[in-house]
Amino acid sequence: MKDELRKIIKDTVHFEVSIDTLSNDDDLYEAGFSSLNTIQLMLAVERHFNVEIPDHMLNRRLFQSVNSLAEAITTLQCGVPSV
Template identity: 45%
Template sequence: MKADLRRVLAETACLDVPVETLSDTDNLYAAGLSSLGTVRLMLAVEDVFGIEIPGELITFDLFQCIDSLTSGLAPLVRQEPVASRQCAAARQ
């Protein structure tokens, strides 16, 4: 899940630093995550993982770092990302 989150961050969040230089606990806001980047990230995460993030979960703390995203989203993500499932289906 963390690898997928890192990919989504790199593609959508427009951070000031490369995602690969961040640890799982580095503050994403300090790395340049903006309010627009947060919305882009949220929408991309919902799309990639095939989930809808409930409103009560959408907080500053959720998007604080990769670890907070992972722990907050893990209960919603019960299977592999939608993109991976689509690729697997296409191979059959």
């Protein structure tokens, strides 16, 4: 899943540095992630993984890193309510 997320990020978000140079824990906002990128990435992730990210999950922490996105998608796919 993380490789799929990296590809989606690479295709959707244009950082000043390559996503390939970032670890799964690196802060995407520090790499140049913006609020516009958040919307674009959210739509791409929802489409690719066939999930809907609920409003209560839409925050900076969700899009902080590849790991945080992967964790959220796993939660959504399993149908586990998140807080």
